[in-house]
Amino acid sequence: MAKKVTKAVIPAAGFGTRFLPQTKAMPKQMLPIVDKPIIQYVVEGLVKSGIEDIIVVTNYHERAIEDHFDRPHADLTENILMGGEKKRPLLDILNEISDMANFVYVRQKGPYGNGTPLLNVRNLVGDEPFIYTWSDEFIDTNGGKSVFEQLIEVYNEYGCSVMGSIRARSDEDYKRFGFAAGKELRPGLIDADAIIEKPGKEKAPSNLAQVTAYLFTPEIFAKISEAKDRLKEGEELWYNDALKLMLADGQRVLAKEIEGGIYRDAGTKIEYLKTVVSMAMKHPEVGEEFSKWLRELK
Numbered sequence: 001m002a003k004k005v006t007k008a009v010i011p012a013a014g015f016g017t018r019f020l021p022q023t024k025a026m027p028k029q030m031l032p033i034v035d036k037p038i039i040q041y042v043v044e045g046l047v048k049s050g051i052e053d054i055i056v057v058t059n060y061h062e063r064a065i066e067d068h069f070d071r072p073h074a075d076l077t078e079n080i081l082m083g084g085e086k087k088r089p090l091l092d093i094l095n096e097i098s099d100m101a102n103f104v105y106v107r108q109k110g111p112y113g114n115g116t117p118l119l120n121v122r123n124l125v126g127d128e129p130f131i132y133t134w135s136d137e138f139i140d141t142n143g144g145k146s147v148f149e150q151l152i153e154v155y156n157e158y159g160c161s162v163m164g165s166i167r168a169r170s171d172e173d174y175k176r177f178g179f180a181a182g183k184e185l186r187p188g189l190i191d192a193d194a195i196i197e198k199p200g201k202e203k204a205p206s207n208l209a210q211v212t213a214y215l216f217t218p219e220i221f222a223k224i225s226e227a228k229d230r231l232k233e234g235e236e237l238w239y240n241d242a243l244k245l246m247l248a249d250g251q252r253v254l255a256k257e258i259e260g261g262i263y264r265d266a267g268t269k270i271e272y273l274k275t276v277v278s279m280a281m282k283h284p285e286v287g288e289e290f291s292k293w294l295r296e297l298k
Helices: 038-048 063-068 074-082 088-098 116-125 147-158 219-230 239-248 269-281 287-297
Strands: 007-012 053-058 102-107 130-133 137-140 161-167 178-186 189-197 208-216 253-257 262-265
Touching (some): 007 038, 038 137, 038 147, 053 063, 063 102, 130 147, 137 208, 147 208, 161 239, 189 239, 219 239, 262 269, 269 287
Parallel strands (some): 007 130, 053 102, 161 253
Antiparallel strands (some): 137 262, 178 208, 189 253
16 A cells, blocks of 8 residues: 655755846745745645645755744734734734744755756655655636645645646747657547657657656655766756656656646746746736726726
8 A cells, every 4th residue: 555645845046147147035935826935825825735844955045945934933923913903814824824823944056957956855754655846837727626625636646746737838848848748548648758858849759847846755765875886976966867867777657647637837027927927817816807997908
């Protein structure tokens, strides 16, 4: 019987150089989407799927992430309470954020690359399966099953690592993402035998692009260590290096299309702006008025 998935790891140690000067003193993961930072959308999806322990791998300049998921400080609490009952719900919201999960913070150490956080959390995760998900993008399922719930369902069925995937929509997607090759077990689920990085549309083995969220079994840790040992001086360490070693070793990895999902990327300026506008249009407080303003602007 598959072990229950209760842990997640969020790499958040980048410098956000594409958003300088805004990210000089504030992590990119804390850029707002209306009234929530990007990373909160990710955390909310994790909690909805039953995740209890969230390990965030940070850098020296990202204390704001820790502060956000901590209890509100005394000065802020006092200021809210001074506003009377009208403002009291704000305090409840802030306390709910800190109570969503058990948060653990680890400083990233090791070679550059998105595989290094895996080295840093091995002792904390142990021999359990876990979610590995980025902090500057997410898949919006419009109230349906979250990306993480869908990955966990597949893991519970097959007991192996699962990669979150979306259908490529443009030629540019094929130059941007990795794509799974292998047998289609059913529509939207591929039993991968290879992962092809940025193949271009003509050479892509499928139209399922790997994005934003993964469910890894603990076997990934031995393989990421092996991948690190194979690095030459100056090379970067990527999680895909470990996945390819797992496949070469005969370990099963599936690619699962996230049903009903819209990929929201905040990693570049233009995609961030698109994400802000899309989420603002359906925001319960401002969505209707904002949508009307956009129509008038056009």
